[in-house]
Amino acid sequence: MGGDGGSGSDDDDDYELSGPPxxxxxxxxxxxxxxxxxxxxxYLADQTQVGRPPSLTNRYTAGKSVPMIPSIKRPATxxxxxxxxxxxxxxxxxxxxxxxxxxxxxxxxxxxTSSSLHDEINTLQVENESMYDKLHLAEERxxxxxxxxxxxxxxxxxxxxxxxxxxxxxxxxxxxxxxxKIAMRIASRRSSxxxxxxxxxxxxxAKAANNVVTSVSRRVKSARSELRSLQATANRMILSQEDMExxxxxxxxxxxxWTLCSKLGIHSDIAEEKQEYxxxxxxxxxxxxxxxxxKARDGTLSDNSEMESRSKMxxxxxxxxxGNIESMISVEKGLRxxxxxxxxxxxxxxxxxxxHIKPLSGxxxxxxxxxxxxxxxxxxxxxxxxxQAWLTYYWRRAKNHDIEEDIADERLQFWIEQSKHPIxxxxxxxxxxGLHELRKLGIESKLWDASRRALNDDLSNHGSPxxxxx
Numbered sequence: 001m002g003g004d005g006g007s008g009s010d011d012d013d014d015y016e017l018s019g020p021p022x023x024x025x026x027x028x029x030x031x032x033x034x035x036x037x038x039x040x041x042x043y044l045a046d047q048t049q050v051g052r053p054p055s056l057t058n059r060y061t062a063g064k065s066v067p068m069i070p071s072i073k074r075p076a077t078x079x080x081x082x083x084x085x086x087x088x089x090x091x092x093x094x095x096x097x098x099x100x101x102x103x104x105x106x107x108x109x110x111x112x113t114s115s116s117l118h119d120e121i122n123t124l125q126v127e128n129e130s131m132y133d134k135l136h137l138a139e140e141r142x143x144x145x146x147x148x149x150x151x152x153x154x155x156x157x158x159x160x161x162x163x164x165x166x167x168x169x170x171x172x173x174x175x176x177x178x179x180x181k182i183a184m185r186i187a188s189r190r191s192s193x194x195x196x197x198x199x200x201x202x203x204x205x206a207k208a209a210n211n212v213v214t215s216v217s218r219r220v221k222s223a224r225s226e227l228r229s230l231q232a233t234a235n236r237m238i239l240s241q242e243d244m245e246x247x248x249x250x251x252x253x254x255x256x257x258w259t260l261c262s263k264l265g266i267h268s269d270i271a272e273e274k275q276e277y278x279x280x281x282x283x284x285x286x287x288x289x290x291x292x293x294x295k296a297r298d299g300t301l302s303d304n305s306e307m308e309s310r311s312k313m314x315x316x317x318x319x320x321x322x323g324n325i326e327s328m329i330s331v332e333k334g335l336r337x338x339x340x341x342x343x344x345x346x347x348x349x350x351x352x353x354x355x356h357i358k359p360l361s362g363x364x365x366x367x368x369x370x371x372x373x374x375x376x377x378x379x380x381x382x383x384x385x386x387x388q389a390w391l392t393y394y395w396r397r398a399k400n401h402d403i404e405e406d407i408a409d410e411r412l413q414f415w416i417e418q419s420k421h422p423i424x425x426x427x428x429x430x431x432x433x434g435l436h437e438l439r440k441l442g443i444e445s446k447l448w449d450a451s452r453r454a455l456n457d458d459l460s461n462h463g464s465p466x467x468x469x470x
Contacts, residue, residue, distance in 0.1 A: 156227065156231070159227045163220065163223050163224065163227065166216060166219060166220045166223060169216055170213060170216050173209060173212055174213065176209055177206065177209045177210065177213060180202060180209060181206065184203065184206060232456075237324065237325040238324075238325070238455070239325060239327070239328060240451050240455050242397065242447075242451055243451055246328075246444075247327050247328055247331055248288065249288070249292060249390070250331040250332075250334075250335060251278060251281045251282040251285075251331055252282045252285035252286070252288050252289045253285070253289075253335070253390070254274075254278040254331065254335065255278040255282045255285040256286060256386060257343055257344060258271055258274040258275040258278055258338075258343075259275050259285075260347050260379065260383075261274075261275070261343055264346075264350045264351075266343065266346045266347060266350060267341060278334065286382060286385075286386055289386055289389050289390060289393075293388065293389020293390065293392045293419075296392045296393040296395075296396035296397075297392055297416045297419065299396070301393070301396055301397070301400075347383075348428075348432075351377060351379055351380045351383070354377050354379075355375060355376060355377060355380070376423060376428070380428065381423045383428075384428055384431055385419075385423070387431040387432075387434070387435060388418055388419050388427075388431060389419075390435075391411075391415045391431065391434045391435070391438065392412065392415045392416060392419065394438060394444070394447070395408055395411045395412040395415060395443075396412055397447055398412075398446070398447065399412055401447060401450040403443065403446045403447065403450065404441060404443070404446075411434075415434065
Protein backbone atom coordinates (compact mmCIF):
# COMPACT_ATOMS: atom_id res chain seq x y z
CA MET A 1 0.00 0.00 0.00
CA GLY A 2 2.88 2.35 0.83
CA GLY A 3 4.58 1.47 -2.43
CA ASP A 4 1.44 2.24 -4.32
CA GLY A 5 1.15 5.62 -2.67
CA GLY A 6 4.72 6.48 -3.57
CA SER A 7 4.28 5.54 -7.16
CA GLY A 8 1.14 7.68 -7.33
CA SER A 9 3.20 10.80 -6.79
CA ASP A 10 5.50 9.80 -9.64
CA ASP A 11 2.49 9.19 -11.93
CA ASP A 12 1.27 12.70 -11.26
CA ASP A 13 4.48 13.90 -12.83
CA ASP A 14 4.22 11.59 -15.88
CA TYR A 15 0.42 11.48 -16.67
CA GLU A 16 -2.31 14.04 -16.58
CA LEU A 17 -5.82 12.53 -16.03
CA SER A 18 -8.76 14.17 -17.74
CA GLY A 19 -11.20 12.92 -15.08
CA PRO A 20 -11.27 11.35 -11.63
CA PRO A 21 -10.63 7.60 -11.23
CA UNK A 22 -13.80 5.41 -10.98
CA UNK A 23 -14.74 2.06 -9.51
CA UNK A 24 -15.56 -0.74 -11.97
CA UNK A 25 -18.29 -2.35 -9.78
CA UNK A 26 -19.93 -2.13 -6.42
CA UNK A 27 -17.65 -4.89 -5.08
CA UNK A 28 -14.85 -3.41 -2.94
CA UNK A 29 -11.48 -3.75 -4.58
CA UNK A 30 -7.95 -2.99 -3.61
CA UNK A 31 -7.50 0.72 -3.84
CA UNK A 32 -4.87 1.99 -6.16
CA UNK A 33 -3.89 5.42 -7.25
CA UNK A 34 -2.68 4.19 -10.61
CA UNK A 35 -4.57 5.33 -13.67
CA UNK A 36 -6.53 2.53 -15.42
CA UNK A 37 -5.90 1.72 -19.04
CA UNK A 38 -8.03 3.57 -21.66
CA UNK A 39 -8.83 0.19 -23.31
CA UNK A 40 -10.81 -0.86 -20.22
CA UNK A 41 -13.03 2.20 -20.55
CA UNK A 42 -13.69 1.49 -24.21
CA TYR A 43 -14.51 -2.17 -23.51
CA LEU A 44 -16.96 -1.29 -20.74
CA ALA A 45 -18.58 1.34 -22.94
CA ASP A 46 -19.09 -1.25 -25.71
CA GLN A 47 -20.57 -3.71 -23.21
CA THR A 48 -23.11 -1.21 -21.90
CA GLN A 49 -24.31 -0.49 -25.46
CA VAL A 50 -25.23 -4.16 -26.12
CA GLY A 51 -29.00 -4.78 -25.67
CA ARG A 52 -29.34 -6.96 -22.60
CA PRO A 53 -32.41 -8.63 -21.12
CA PRO A 54 -33.92 -6.74 -18.21
CA SER A 55 -32.76 -9.38 -15.73
CA LEU A 56 -29.11 -9.04 -16.79
CA THR A 57 -29.23 -5.26 -16.95
CA ASN A 58 -30.65 -4.99 -13.47
CA ARG A 59 -27.83 -7.24 -12.17
CA TYR A 60 -25.21 -4.78 -13.24
CA THR A 61 -27.11 -1.60 -12.40
CA ALA A 62 -27.93 -2.62 -8.82
CA GLY A 63 -24.75 -1.08 -7.51
CA LYS A 64 -22.94 2.01 -8.55
CA SER A 65 -23.21 3.04 -12.16
CA VAL A 66 -19.99 2.60 -14.10
CA PRO A 67 -19.20 5.79 -16.02
CA MET A 68 -16.92 6.02 -18.97
CA ILE A 69 -13.23 5.94 -18.00
CA PRO A 70 -11.72 9.19 -19.22
CA SER A 71 -8.93 9.16 -21.66
CA ILE A 72 -5.40 9.79 -20.48
CA LYS A 73 -3.28 12.52 -21.93
CA ARG A 74 0.46 12.04 -21.90
CA PRO A 75 2.22 15.34 -21.17
CA ALA A 76 4.83 16.57 -23.54
CA THR A 77 8.29 15.27 -22.68
CA UNK A 78 10.99 17.77 -21.86
CA UNK A 79 14.46 17.81 -20.60
CA UNK A 80 13.30 17.94 -17.02
CA UNK A 81 10.98 15.01 -17.55
CA UNK A 82 13.83 12.92 -18.80
CA UNK A 83 15.38 13.12 -15.41
CA UNK A 84 12.30 11.67 -13.74
CA UNK A 85 11.71 8.89 -16.32
CA UNK A 86 13.67 6.44 -14.27
CA UNK A 87 11.28 6.89 -11.36
CA UNK A 88 8.14 6.20 -13.47
CA UNK A 89 9.29 2.85 -14.80
CA UNK A 90 8.84 1.10 -11.44
CA UNK A 91 4.96 1.05 -11.32
CA UNK A 92 4.47 -0.24 -14.91
CA UNK A 93 4.29 -3.97 -14.02
CA UNK A 94 1.57 -3.22 -11.48
CA UNK A 95 -0.47 -1.43 -14.13
CA UNK A 96 -0.29 -4.36 -16.52
CA UNK A 97 -1.41 -6.77 -13.81
CA UNK A 98 -4.33 -4.49 -12.96
CA UNK A 99 -5.36 -4.36 -16.63
CA UNK A 100 -5.27 -8.14 -16.94
CA UNK A 101 -7.48 -8.58 -13.85
CA UNK A 102 -10.01 -6.06 -15.13
CA UNK A 103 -10.05 -7.61 -18.63
CA UNK A 104 -10.52 -11.12 -17.25
CA UNK A 105 -13.40 -10.01 -15.02
CA UNK A 106 -15.10 -8.23 -17.87
CA UNK A 107 -14.62 -11.27 -20.14
CA UNK A 108 -16.30 -13.57 -17.59
CA UNK A 109 -19.25 -11.22 -17.21
CA UNK A 110 -19.54 -10.99 -21.03
CA UNK A 111 -19.63 -14.78 -21.30
CA UNK A 112 -22.36 -15.02 -18.70
CA THR A 113 -24.29 -12.28 -20.45
CA SER A 114 -23.91 -14.04 -23.83
CA SER A 115 -25.10 -17.36 -22.35
CA SER A 116 -28.19 -15.72 -20.87
CA LEU A 117 -28.92 -14.00 -24.16
CA HIS A 118 -28.66 -17.32 -26.02
CA ASP A 119 -31.09 -18.93 -23.57
CA GLU A 120 -33.61 -16.14 -24.01
CA ILE A 121 -33.20 -16.28 -27.81
CA ASN A 122 -33.91 -20.04 -27.75
CA THR A 123 -36.99 -19.43 -25.59
CA LEU A 124 -38.25 -16.77 -27.99
CA GLN A 125 -37.66 -19.11 -30.95
CA VAL A 126 -39.75 -21.84 -29.25
CA GLU A 127 -42.52 -19.32 -28.58
CA ASN A 128 -42.29 -18.10 -32.17
CA GLU A 129 -42.66 -21.67 -33.53
CA SER A 130 -45.67 -22.19 -31.24
CA MET A 131 -47.26 -19.00 -32.56
CA TYR A 132 -46.62 -20.17 -36.16
CA ASP A 133 -48.35 -23.50 -35.38
CA LYS A 134 -51.35 -21.67 -33.95
CA LEU A 135 -51.46 -19.40 -36.98
CA HIS A 136 -51.33 -22.41 -39.32
CA LEU A 137 -54.21 -24.07 -37.42
CA ALA A 138 -56.24 -20.87 -37.63
CA GLU A 139 -55.60 -20.70 -41.37
CA GLU A 140 -56.84 -24.29 -41.81
CA ARG A 141 -60.01 -23.48 -39.90
CA UNK A 142 -60.49 -20.39 -42.01
CA UNK A 143 -60.11 -22.44 -45.20
CA UNK A 144 -62.76 -24.90 -43.95
CA UNK A 145 -65.13 -22.02 -43.28
CA UNK A 146 -64.48 -20.59 -46.75
CA UNK A 147 -65.28 -23.93 -48.37
CA UNK A 148 -68.61 -24.12 -46.54
CA UNK A 149 -69.64 -20.65 -47.68
CA UNK A 150 -68.82 -21.26 -51.35
CA UNK A 151 -72.16 -22.93 -52.10
CA UNK A 152 -74.28 -20.04 -50.86
CA UNK A 153 -72.04 -17.52 -52.60
CA UNK A 154 -72.71 -19.14 -55.98
CA UNK A 155 -76.50 -18.78 -55.57
CA UNK A 156 -76.33 -15.00 -55.22
CA UNK A 157 -73.36 -14.43 -57.52
CA UNK A 158 -75.23 -12.39 -60.14
CA UNK A 159 -76.74 -9.99 -57.64
CA UNK A 160 -73.52 -9.93 -55.64
CA UNK A 161 -71.70 -8.81 -58.78
CA UNK A 162 -74.10 -5.89 -59.10
CA UNK A 163 -73.65 -5.01 -55.45
CA UNK A 164 -69.89 -5.36 -55.82
CA UNK A 165 -69.94 -2.98 -58.78
CA UNK A 166 -71.83 -0.42 -56.75
CA UNK A 167 -69.38 -0.93 -53.89
CA UNK A 168 -66.44 -0.30 -56.23
CA UNK A 169 -68.11 2.88 -57.42
CA UNK A 170 -68.58 3.96 -53.81
CA UNK A 171 -64.95 3.22 -52.97
CA UNK A 172 -63.79 5.22 -55.98
CA UNK A 173 -66.06 8.10 -55.04
CA UNK A 174 -64.76 7.90 -51.47
CA UNK A 175 -61.19 7.97 -52.73
CA UNK A 176 -61.98 10.94 -54.95
CA UNK A 177 -63.69 12.68 -52.05
CA UNK A 178 -60.71 12.00 -49.82
CA UNK A 179 -58.40 13.46 -52.44
CA UNK A 180 -60.61 16.51 -52.67
CA LYS A 181 -60.54 16.92 -48.92
CA ILE A 182 -56.76 16.65 -48.93
CA ALA A 183 -56.62 19.23 -51.68
CA MET A 184 -58.89 21.49 -49.66
CA ARG A 185 -56.67 21.15 -46.60
CA ILE A 186 -53.60 21.97 -48.67
CA ALA A 187 -55.44 24.89 -50.19
CA SER A 188 -56.45 26.14 -46.74
CA ARG A 189 -52.82 26.04 -45.57
CA ARG A 190 -51.83 28.05 -48.61
CA SER A 191 -54.80 30.39 -48.36
CA SER A 192 -52.49 33.37 -48.53
CA UNK A 193 -51.50 32.47 -52.08
CA UNK A 194 -54.59 30.53 -53.25
CA UNK A 195 -57.51 32.38 -54.80
CA UNK A 196 -60.96 32.36 -53.23
CA UNK A 197 -62.48 31.16 -56.49
CA UNK A 198 -60.39 28.00 -56.50
CA UNK A 199 -61.35 27.21 -52.90
CA UNK A 200 -65.02 27.72 -53.72
CA UNK A 201 -64.67 25.41 -56.74
CA UNK A 202 -63.08 22.71 -54.60
CA UNK A 203 -65.84 23.01 -52.03
CA UNK A 204 -68.53 22.74 -54.68
CA UNK A 205 -66.82 19.68 -56.18
CA ALA A 206 -66.56 18.10 -52.74
CA LYS A 207 -70.24 18.79 -52.14
CA ALA A 208 -71.13 17.28 -55.51
CA ALA A 209 -69.00 14.23 -54.69
CA ASN A 210 -70.81 13.90 -51.36
CA ASN A 211 -74.13 14.00 -53.18
CA VAL A 212 -72.95 11.31 -55.59
CA VAL A 213 -71.80 9.11 -52.71
CA THR A 214 -75.15 9.57 -50.99
CA SER A 215 -76.99 8.65 -54.18
CA VAL A 216 -74.84 5.57 -54.72
CA SER A 217 -75.35 4.51 -51.10
CA ARG A 218 -79.09 4.71 -51.58
CA ARG A 219 -78.85 2.59 -54.71
CA VAL A 220 -76.75 0.03 -52.85
CA LYS A 221 -79.36 -0.14 -50.09
CA SER A 222 -82.06 -0.55 -52.72
CA ALA A 223 -80.07 -3.34 -54.40
CA ARG A 224 -79.62 -5.13 -51.09
CA SER A 225 -83.33 -4.81 -50.38
CA GLU A 226 -84.07 -6.25 -53.81
CA LEU A 227 -81.63 -9.08 -53.12
CA ARG A 228 -83.43 -9.96 -49.89
CA SER A 229 -86.75 -9.83 -51.75
CA LEU A 230 -85.44 -12.17 -54.44
CA GLN A 231 -84.11 -14.54 -51.81
CA ALA A 232 -87.52 -14.57 -50.10
CA THR A 233 -89.16 -15.26 -53.47
CA ALA A 234 -86.72 -18.09 -54.14
CA ASN A 235 -87.51 -19.57 -50.73
CA ARG A 236 -91.22 -19.46 -51.49
CA MET A 237 -90.58 -21.36 -54.73
CA ILE A 238 -89.23 -24.31 -52.75
CA LEU A 239 -91.92 -26.90 -52.07
CA SER A 240 -92.44 -28.36 -48.62
CA GLN A 241 -92.93 -32.07 -48.00
CA GLU A 242 -96.72 -31.67 -48.00
CA ASP A 243 -96.57 -29.69 -51.26
CA MET A 244 -94.54 -32.43 -52.95
CA GLU A 245 -97.01 -35.00 -51.62
CA UNK A 246 -99.86 -33.00 -53.16
CA UNK A 247 -98.00 -32.84 -56.49
CA UNK A 248 -97.72 -36.63 -56.51
CA UNK A 249 -101.45 -37.08 -55.78
CA UNK A 250 -102.50 -34.65 -58.49
CA UNK A 251 -100.30 -36.47 -60.99
CA UNK A 252 -102.13 -39.64 -59.96
CA UNK A 253 -105.46 -37.86 -60.59
CA UNK A 254 -104.36 -36.80 -64.09
CA UNK A 255 -102.99 -40.26 -64.86
CA UNK A 256 -106.24 -41.98 -63.82
CA UNK A 257 -108.64 -39.77 -65.76
CA TRP A 258 -106.60 -39.68 -68.97
CA THR A 259 -106.37 -43.48 -68.73
CA LEU A 260 -110.17 -43.71 -68.44
CA CYS A 261 -110.49 -41.34 -71.43
CA SER A 262 -108.29 -43.65 -73.47
CA LYS A 263 -110.35 -46.72 -72.45
CA LEU A 264 -113.75 -45.10 -73.05
CA GLY A 265 -112.79 -43.36 -76.29
CA ILE A 266 -113.20 -39.83 -74.94
CA HIS A 267 -110.98 -37.20 -76.63
CA SER A 268 -109.29 -40.01 -78.48
CA ASP A 269 -107.12 -37.57 -80.45
CA ILE A 270 -105.14 -36.52 -77.36
CA ALA A 271 -106.12 -39.03 -74.67
CA GLU A 272 -103.43 -41.59 -75.46
CA GLU A 273 -100.67 -38.99 -75.58
CA LYS A 274 -101.76 -37.44 -72.26
CA GLN A 275 -102.02 -40.89 -70.69
CA GLU A 276 -98.45 -41.76 -71.66
CA TYR A 277 -97.13 -38.44 -70.38
CA UNK A 278 -98.76 -38.53 -66.94
CA UNK A 279 -98.27 -42.29 -66.55
CA UNK A 280 -94.53 -41.71 -66.79
CA UNK A 281 -94.82 -39.85 -63.45
CA UNK A 282 -97.43 -42.06 -61.75
CA UNK A 283 -97.87 -45.50 -63.32
CA UNK A 284 -99.73 -46.84 -60.22
CA UNK A 285 -102.06 -43.91 -59.63
CA UNK A 286 -104.96 -45.74 -57.95
CA UNK A 287 -102.74 -47.70 -55.55
CA UNK A 288 -100.80 -44.58 -54.52
CA UNK A 289 -103.93 -42.53 -53.75
CA UNK A 290 -105.60 -45.39 -51.86
CA UNK A 291 -102.44 -45.83 -49.79
CA UNK A 292 -102.35 -42.14 -48.86
CA UNK A 293 -106.09 -42.23 -48.09
CA UNK A 294 -105.61 -45.16 -45.74
CA LYS A 295 -102.86 -43.30 -43.87
CA ALA A 296 -105.15 -40.27 -43.62
CA ARG A 297 -107.89 -42.46 -42.12
CA ASP A 298 -105.44 -44.01 -39.66
CA GLY A 299 -104.05 -40.61 -38.67
CA THR A 300 -100.50 -41.65 -39.61
CA LEU A 301 -100.09 -39.09 -42.36
CA SER A 302 -96.56 -37.68 -42.06
CA ASP A 303 -93.67 -36.40 -44.09
CA ASN A 304 -92.56 -39.94 -44.83
CA SER A 305 -95.82 -40.73 -46.62
CA GLU A 306 -94.68 -38.77 -49.63
CA MET A 307 -91.55 -40.87 -49.92
CA GLU A 308 -93.53 -44.07 -49.53
CA SER A 309 -95.96 -43.07 -52.27
CA ARG A 310 -93.05 -42.16 -54.49
CA SER A 311 -91.74 -45.68 -54.21
CA LYS A 312 -94.71 -46.71 -56.36
CA MET A 313 -93.71 -44.23 -59.06
CA UNK A 314 -91.30 -44.89 -61.90
CA UNK A 315 -87.67 -43.81 -61.93
CA UNK A 316 -88.65 -40.94 -64.21
CA UNK A 317 -90.05 -39.24 -61.15
CA UNK A 318 -86.54 -38.89 -59.75
CA UNK A 319 -85.63 -36.35 -62.43
CA UNK A 320 -88.98 -34.56 -62.51
CA UNK A 321 -87.95 -31.90 -60.01
CA UNK A 322 -90.69 -32.45 -57.40
CA GLY A 323 -89.01 -30.01 -55.03
CA ASN A 324 -89.42 -27.14 -57.49
CA ILE A 325 -92.54 -25.03 -57.88
CA GLU A 326 -92.46 -25.75 -61.62
CA SER A 327 -93.80 -29.24 -60.90
CA MET A 328 -96.74 -27.73 -59.00
CA ILE A 329 -97.43 -25.32 -61.88
CA SER A 330 -97.29 -28.22 -64.34
CA VAL A 331 -99.93 -30.28 -62.53
CA GLU A 332 -102.15 -27.23 -62.03
CA LYS A 333 -102.05 -26.60 -65.78
CA GLY A 334 -102.94 -30.24 -66.35
CA LEU A 335 -105.92 -30.02 -63.99
CA ARG A 336 -107.14 -26.81 -65.66
CA UNK A 337 -106.90 -28.50 -69.04
CA UNK A 338 -108.85 -31.47 -67.67
CA UNK A 339 -111.57 -29.14 -66.38
CA UNK A 340 -111.75 -27.05 -69.57
CA UNK A 341 -112.27 -30.18 -71.68
CA UNK A 342 -114.93 -31.41 -69.18
CA UNK A 343 -113.18 -34.77 -69.09
CA UNK A 344 -114.56 -35.76 -65.69
CA UNK A 345 -118.17 -35.07 -66.70
CA UNK A 346 -117.75 -37.06 -69.91
CA UNK A 347 -116.25 -39.99 -67.98
CA UNK A 348 -119.07 -39.99 -65.42
CA UNK A 349 -121.66 -39.98 -68.22
CA UNK A 350 -119.92 -42.84 -70.04
CA UNK A 351 -119.64 -44.90 -66.84
CA UNK A 352 -123.30 -44.30 -66.03
CA UNK A 353 -124.32 -45.59 -69.44
CA UNK A 354 -122.41 -48.81 -68.79
CA UNK A 355 -124.19 -49.61 -65.54
CA HIS A 356 -125.96 -52.95 -65.36
CA ILE A 357 -129.48 -53.56 -64.12
CA LYS A 358 -129.39 -55.92 -61.13
CA PRO A 359 -132.49 -57.60 -59.62
CA LEU A 360 -132.92 -56.31 -56.09
CA SER A 361 -135.81 -56.44 -53.62
CA GLY A 362 -136.95 -53.16 -52.18
CA UNK A 363 -138.58 -49.91 -53.13
CA UNK A 364 -139.07 -49.37 -56.85
CA UNK A 365 -136.89 -46.84 -58.60
CA UNK A 366 -138.25 -44.37 -61.06
CA UNK A 367 -139.10 -46.17 -64.31
CA UNK A 368 -138.02 -49.55 -62.95
CA UNK A 369 -139.73 -52.43 -61.22
CA UNK A 370 -139.21 -53.03 -57.46
CA UNK A 371 -137.06 -56.09 -58.18
CA UNK A 372 -134.57 -54.20 -60.33
CA UNK A 373 -131.71 -51.78 -59.39
CA UNK A 374 -128.54 -50.40 -60.94
CA UNK A 375 -125.24 -52.14 -60.28
CA UNK A 376 -122.05 -50.03 -60.44
CA UNK A 377 -119.34 -51.14 -62.80
CA UNK A 378 -115.82 -51.93 -61.61
CA UNK A 379 -114.53 -48.60 -62.99
CA UNK A 380 -117.24 -46.69 -61.07
CA UNK A 381 -116.44 -48.47 -57.81
CA UNK A 382 -112.73 -47.73 -58.26
CA UNK A 383 -113.58 -44.11 -59.02
CA UNK A 384 -115.64 -43.81 -55.82
CA UNK A 385 -112.82 -45.35 -53.75
CA UNK A 386 -110.33 -43.03 -55.44
CA UNK A 387 -112.37 -39.92 -54.62
CA GLN A 388 -113.14 -41.04 -51.07
CA ALA A 389 -109.40 -41.42 -50.39
CA TRP A 390 -108.81 -38.03 -52.00
CA LEU A 391 -111.43 -36.31 -49.78
CA THR A 392 -110.17 -38.07 -46.65
CA TYR A 393 -106.62 -36.89 -47.36
CA TYR A 394 -107.59 -33.23 -47.83
CA TRP A 395 -109.87 -33.07 -44.78
CA ARG A 396 -107.13 -34.68 -42.67
CA ARG A 397 -104.69 -31.96 -43.75
CA ALA A 398 -107.34 -29.27 -43.16
CA LYS A 399 -107.82 -30.52 -39.62
CA ASN A 400 -104.06 -30.64 -38.98
CA HIS A 401 -103.69 -27.00 -40.13
CA ASP A 402 -106.83 -25.77 -38.29
CA ILE A 403 -108.62 -24.86 -41.53
CA GLU A 404 -112.42 -24.76 -41.36
CA GLU A 405 -112.22 -25.91 -37.76
CA ASP A 406 -116.00 -26.00 -37.29
CA ILE A 407 -116.57 -28.67 -39.96
CA ALA A 408 -113.13 -30.22 -40.68
CA ASP A 409 -113.33 -32.95 -38.05
CA GLU A 410 -116.96 -33.74 -38.93
CA ARG A 411 -116.15 -34.12 -42.64
CA LEU A 412 -113.11 -36.25 -41.87
CA GLN A 413 -115.14 -38.67 -39.73
CA PHE A 414 -117.88 -38.77 -42.38
CA TRP A 415 -115.51 -39.90 -45.14
CA ILE A 416 -113.80 -42.38 -42.85
CA GLU A 417 -117.20 -43.97 -42.15
CA GLN A 418 -118.16 -43.90 -45.84
CA SER A 419 -115.10 -45.95 -46.75
CA LYS A 420 -116.25 -48.75 -44.43
CA HIS A 421 -119.58 -49.41 -46.23
CA PRO A 422 -120.25 -51.17 -49.53
CA ILE A 423 -120.30 -48.82 -52.51
CA UNK A 424 -123.70 -47.91 -53.97
CA UNK A 425 -125.04 -45.37 -56.44
CA UNK A 426 -125.61 -43.01 -53.50
CA UNK A 427 -121.86 -42.94 -52.89
CA UNK A 428 -121.33 -41.69 -56.44
CA UNK A 429 -123.50 -38.67 -55.66
CA UNK A 430 -121.86 -38.15 -52.24
CA UNK A 431 -118.30 -38.03 -53.55
CA UNK A 432 -119.28 -35.53 -56.24
CA UNK A 433 -120.91 -33.35 -53.59
CA GLY A 434 -117.79 -33.68 -51.45
CA LEU A 435 -115.51 -32.59 -54.30
CA HIS A 436 -117.83 -29.66 -55.05
CA GLU A 437 -117.72 -28.59 -51.38
CA LEU A 438 -113.92 -28.90 -51.35
CA ARG A 439 -113.65 -26.55 -54.34
CA LYS A 440 -116.28 -24.13 -53.00
CA LEU A 441 -114.51 -23.72 -49.64
CA GLY A 442 -111.12 -23.33 -51.35
CA ILE A 443 -109.50 -25.95 -49.12
CA GLU A 444 -106.59 -26.53 -51.52
CA SER A 445 -105.76 -22.80 -51.68
CA LYS A 446 -105.94 -22.46 -47.91
CA LEU A 447 -103.65 -25.46 -47.46
CA TRP A 448 -101.18 -23.89 -49.90
CA ASP A 449 -101.20 -20.61 -47.93
CA ALA A 450 -100.69 -22.49 -44.67
CA SER A 451 -97.77 -24.39 -46.18
CA ARG A 452 -96.17 -21.11 -47.33
CA ARG A 453 -96.58 -19.55 -43.89
CA ALA A 454 -95.02 -22.57 -42.21
CA LEU A 455 -92.09 -22.52 -44.65
CA ASN A 456 -91.50 -18.78 -44.13
CA ASP A 457 -91.63 -19.21 -40.35
CA ASP A 458 -89.11 -22.03 -40.55
CA LEU A 459 -86.76 -19.96 -42.71
CA SER A 460 -87.07 -16.93 -40.43
CA ASN A 461 -86.33 -19.05 -37.35
CA HIS A 462 -83.24 -20.67 -38.83
CA GLY A 463 -82.12 -17.59 -40.77
CA SER A 464 -81.13 -17.31 -44.41
CA PRO A 465 -77.36 -17.86 -45.06
CA UNK A 466 -77.39 -15.94 -48.24
CA UNK A 467 -79.35 -13.13 -46.57
CA UNK A 468 -76.86 -12.80 -43.75
CA UNK A 469 -74.03 -13.02 -46.22
CA UNK A 470 -75.54 -10.19 -48.23
